[in-house]
Amino acid sequence: MKTVNRQQILEVFDADSFTLLQKAGFIAYSQRRVQQPPVQHFLFAQADGDGCIKSAWLEGDRQFVVKVSTGFYRNAERGLASNQGLMMAFSAETGQPQALLLDEGWLTALRTALAGRIAAELCAPAEVQAIGIIGCGLQARLQLQQLKAVTACRQVWLWGRSEQALHALRRDAEADGFRVRVTQDAAQLAAHCRLIVTTTPSREPILQAADIRPGTHITAVGADADGKQELATELVAKADAIAVDALSQCTQYGEIATAYRQGLLASTPIVELGAALQQGAKVRGDAQQITLADLTGLAIQDVQMVKGVLAAL
Amino acid sequence: MKTVNRQQILEVFDADSFTLLQKAGFIAYSQRRVQQPPVQHFLFAQADGDGCIKSAWLEGDRQFVVKVSTGFYRNAERGLASNQGLMMAFSAETGQPQALLLDEGWLTALRTALAGRIAAELCAPAEVQAIGIIGCGLQARLQLQQLKAVTACRQVWLWGRSEQALHALRRDAEADGFRVRVTQDAAQLAAHCRLIVTTTPSREPILQAADIRPGTHITAVGADADGKQELATELVAKADAIAVDALSQCTQYGEIATAYRQGLLASTPIVELGAALQQGAKVRGDAQQITLADLTGLAIQDVQMVKGVLAAL
Numbered sequence: 344m345k346t347v348n349r350q351q352i353l354e355v356f357d358a359d360s361f362t363l364l365q366k367a368g369f370i371a372y373s374q375r376r377v378q379q380p381p382v383q384h385f386l387f388a389q390a391d392g393d394g395c396i397k398s399a400w401l402e403g404d405r406q407f408v409v410k411v412s413t414g415f416y417r418n419a420e421r422g423l424a425s426n427q428g429l430m431m432a433f434s435a436e437t438g439q440p441q442a443l444l445l446d447e448g449w450l451t452a453l454r455t456a457l458a459g460r461i462a463a464e465l466c467a468p469a470e471v472q473a474i475g476i477i478g479c480g481l482q483a484r485l486q487l488q489q490l491k492a493v494t495a496c497r498q499v500w501l502w503g504r505s506e507q508a509l510h511a512l513r514r515d516a517e518a519d520g521f522r523v524r525v526t527q528d529a530a531q532l533a534a535h536c537r538l539i540v541t542t543t544p545s546r547e548p549i550l551q552a553a554d555i556r557p558g559t560h561i562t563a564v565g566a567d568a569d570g571k572q573e574l575a576t577e578l579v580a581k582a583d584a585i586a587v588d589a590l591s592q593c594t595q596y597g598e599i600a601t602a603y604r605q606g607l608l609a610s611t612p613i614v615e616l617g618a619a620l621q622q623g624a625k626v627r628g629d630a631q632q633i634t635l636a637d638l639t640g641l642a643i644q645d646v647q648m649v650k651g652v653l654a655a656l
Numbered sequence: 657m658k659t660v661n662r663q664q665i666l667e668v669f670d671a672d673s674f675t676l677l678q679k680a681g682f683i684a685y686s687q688r689r690v691q692q693p694p695v696q697h698f699l700f701a702q703a704d705g706d707g708c709i710k711s712a713w714l715e716g717d718r719q720f721v722v723k724v725s726t727g728f729y730r731n732a733e734r735g736l737a738s739n740q741g742l743m744m745a746f747s748a749e750t751g752q753p754q755a756l757l758l759d760e761g762w763l764t765a766l767r768t769a770l771a772g773r774i775a776a777e778l779c780a781p782a783e784v785q786a787i788g789i790i791g792c793g794l795q796a797r798l799q800l801q802q803l804k805a806v807t808a809c810r811q812v813w814l815w816g817r818s819e820q821a822l823h824a825l826r827r828d829a830e831a832d833g834f835r836v837r838v839t840q841d842a843a844q845l846a847a848h849c850r851l852i853v854t855t856t857p858s859r860e861p862i863l864q865a866a867d868i869r870p871g872t873h874i875t876a877v878g879a880d881a882d883g884k885q886e887l888a889t890e891l892v893a894k895a896d897a898i899a900v901d902a903l904s905q906c907t908q909y910g911e912i913a914t915a916y917r918q919g920l921l922a923s924t925p926i927v928e929l930g931a932a933l934q935q936g937a938k939v940r941g942d943a944q945q946i947t948l949a950d951l952t953g954l955a956i957q958d959v960q961m962v963k964g965v966l967a968a969l
Contacts, residue, residue: 344758378698378699380696380697380698380709381694381696383693383694383696383709383711384693385691385693385711385713385720386691387713387720387748387749390748390749390750392748392749392750392751394720394746394751396693396696396709396711396722398696398698398709400698400700407698407700407707409709409722409724411722411744411746411753412751413746413751414751415749415750415751418750418751421750423750423752426751427746427750427751427752427753428751429744429753431724431742433707433724433726433740435700435703435705436700436703436705436728437703437705437728437731437734437736437740438705438707438726438727438728438731438739438740438741439736439740440724440740440742440758443756445657445753
């Protein structure tokens with residue numbers, strides 16, 4: 344079995360070609376060409392942690408992929424990254440293990456950022472005066488980096504609970520070529536930004552319905568399990584159009600789950616990224632619409648990352 | 657991350673101490689102290705293969721375990737074992753990968769045989785003139801070996817579709833100290849044997865209701881996915897008492913699933929192994945009863961195997 348480490352993965356990662364692979368993966372998923380069993384979830388309440396196991400096989404591929412990923416939110420106290428994980432590829436012809444990718448959570452982080460890029464391509468308004476990023480972790484940095492490929496805007500507002508983390512993120516965003524404003528008032532951020540990405544594991548809404556102006560797109564990345572929610576239910580209900588990575592996951596435990604369960608989305612168009620990509624259609628109808636993208640993370644995204652890495656090595 | 661190979665695992669495997677761990681695991685499972693998300697299943701029809709991902713955490717343990725196992729039934733043509741697989745342990749405190757057990761499916765094979773041993777302990781009649789083994793693979797050998805700890809009987813009938821495989825199994829069973837009869841008529845086997853273990857991935861019943869005499873116990877190991885069935889539905893319905901590893905799995909896709917769905921088990925007592933072990937009660941009521949044990953395989957069994965191996969290394 345081939346073992347690949349984080350360094351090797353980061354060396355072969357190429358955002359543009361991996362984005363194409365991701366798009367092909369979303370399309371295959373929406374065409375029902377992917378075997379992707381329901382995600383396995385764990386809750387490690389005693390350590391403020393959670394974990395999930397995602398696996399998928401794109402029918403016809405020579406390998407299937409299994410991914411274990413965790414978030415332990417006290418890891419920082421130990422000098423460890425919150426998100427850990429690894430991926431494995433197995434032969435779909437003999438079952439033998441083929442590759443172990445010790446990516447330390449990076450493949451998940453990168454493919455999530457690429458999904459944010461794809462969501463922005465389908466949903467963001469043409470004119471963006473400022474980008475808004477909610478949360479100060481690795482995902483905040485990666486999402487911001489990936490948005491450079493879909494908008495010419497280089498003005499960003501950053502929101503975080505910790506002043507220290509906000510300051511560190513500011514330096515990184517400036518190094519990436521952005522003009523930066525920081526705030527601890529999410530409403531202020533929303534007033535200025537038409538392209539917002541939320542990247543926290545929050546269990547209570549950070550953005551309220553009244554905060555959001557017409558013509559705004561929000562990509563919500565954080566909610567990937569029951570109880571997590573970054574946007575107020577009334578804000579979700581206010582969306583004119585919603586893109587999701589997977590209807591089955593997002594309606595169950597994604598950002599839109601609460602609004603969906605309460606029947607508040609009965610007349611809101613909801614489309615899977617793969618379906619929109621296949622049709623070559625934008626999710627956004629006009630410049631004044633409020634659009635949302637709910638990303639819960641799909642195993643097919645992991646499959647496509649592993650495929651990209653193994654092909655490049 | 658520590659890597660452990662098959663050889664190291666087989667060296668530290670001790671059937672008696674690992675059986676105690678398995679019993680503790682079944683009890684914890686039935687006490688609802690185990691987080692064990694639903695199994696993920698794959699079907700690789702093009703290669704006559706299937707796969708599953710099982711994971712579990714015994715609450716309070718320092719690690720959780722993820723297992724990937726596959727069965728590819730044309731592997732023999734390539735000189736490969738049908739069953740492949742590996743297990744991994746991750747910290748339940750930080751999420752970091754701790755150990756990779758490249759057991760090539762052996763831990764699954766062994767824990768399945770130990771479950772058969774435990775089922776026989778709870779269900780088999782006191783007097784067994786002959787053991788019957790259906791199927792000629794590795795699991796047939798391991799089940800037979802493990803039964804030596806729970807019965808003094810050393811007479812065995814073997815049934816298989818392939819004369820060659822049957823002949824090879826006969827030699828192994830004789831080397832293990834058994835007096836052996838072989839047959840390709842399952843009814844003949846059932847007529848002589850009061851303790852039968854079925855170990856095939858069959859999709860059509862091998863044993864019929866009319867074949868089974870009073871006072872027989874059957875442990876069915878093969879059915880672990882939709883469509884697999886080794887015992888006729890009427891035979892399952894005829895059982896006086898049934899032991900299962902997990903009610904939720906067995907009623908969904910185990911050996912008893914079809915009879916259960918058809919409402920034929922409404923008045924049959926069905927007990928989980930863990931519940932019977934905790935109560936210290938036998939599943940069998942009297943010497944004339946027909947009993948069944950349906951083993952679909954639980955992730956907690958894998959957890960306990962990994963725990964045993966890591967503690968012994």
